[in-house]
Amino acid sequence: MCSHPGRQTVQRWRRHIIKGMGYTLNRYSRQTIFPEIGLEGQKKLGRGFAVIIGCGALGTIIASALVRAGVGKVRIIDRDFIEYHNLQRQVLFDEEDIKNNLPKAVAAEKRLKKVNSEVEVEGIVSDVNYTNIERLVRGANVILDGLDNFETRLLINDASLKLNIPWVYGGAIASSGMTMTIIPHQTACWHCMVTGSGKSGPTLTCDTAGVISPAPWTVAALQSAEAMKILLGSRKINPDLLVIDVWENKFQSFKTNPQSDCPACHGKYEFLEGKFSTRTTSLCGQNSVQVLNSANYYLSFEELAGRLKPLGEVTYNQFMLQFKVDSQEMVVFPDGRAIIKNTNDEAYAKGIYSKYIGT
C-alpha cells in the first residue's frame, strides 16, 4: 500500500523532478525510487537495446513492459498477422488492427510508439531463420523469446552464444509455463537443457492444447524482470529453470548445469548453420508448399490425429494423414514432411506447420 504524503509535498517533488531531472525521469519516478534501479539504473535502461523475437502473448507483454520502463531501443520481430483468437491474450492488438490487416510487428510498433515516444520502437515483419538471425540480433544487450517453436529457440541459443548476447527463454501452454535466463558461457544454455539435437516427435502447441492468458502473462512478467536485470548488470538473474502453473498454484525451480557434451557450449552452432532447419519448397503449379523438418523424423499419426481432431477434420492411414480446417488443408507424412495446400507463401506454410504439427 502506498502511504500518501501531503499534496503540497507531492507538488514540490513534482516541480523538483520536472525542473531538476527533466520530463523523462519524472515518467519513470516509480521505478527510479526502487533502489535496485535508481537514477543511474534508469540511464542504463535508456542506453539498452532489447530484441523480442515473436510478438504473441509473451512478446506483447514483454514489449509493453520494456517500452514503458524506458529501455532505449526495443526491436520486435514477428512474421504473422493478427487473428481474432489472438485478442484473448495478446495485449497490444485490437479489432481495428484485424480489420486493417496489420501484421503483429507493425501493430505493436504503432501502439507502443503512442505509449512512449521517448524510446525507439522498431517492428520488423520477418520469419526469423538461420540466414537472418545474426543480422537481426547483432548489437542487442538482451534477446527475449516470445516464440512458439523449438527450432527458432535453438537458433536464438546458437546466435546468443556466438555473439555473446544473454537471452531469456519463455514458453507457455494451457495453464503452465517455463522461463530460464541464459548468460553465454556462464550458465547452462538452452541446448544443454533439451536433449540430443533438440527433440524428437511432435510437441504440443497453443493451437492444439489451448492457453489461458494468465500463464503467458506470468512468464512474460518474469522474462521482463530478467531483461531489466541484464540491462542493469544486476547479479540477481535467475539461471535456473522456473516452471509455473497458474491453475495448480505451482512455482518450481530446477537447477540447470552446463552439459559437457553440449555442441552449442563448445562452439558448434548447428542450428545457425541451418543443419536442422525447417525447409520449405513451393510446389510449382500446385498452389501448395512442402514443409520438411528433420527434427520431426518420426511422427505418430495416432497422437497427431488426437491433437488435431478437436480443431478440424482428420483422416489417416499408415501412409499419410489429412487435416482440414476452414480453408486450410494439409497432408502429413510419417517422416514429418507435410504439404500445405491452397498457398504458395512459404512463410505462411511454415507457420501452419509449426502451429499444428510443431517444430
Ligand SMILES: [Zn+2]
Ligand atoms: Zn549448452
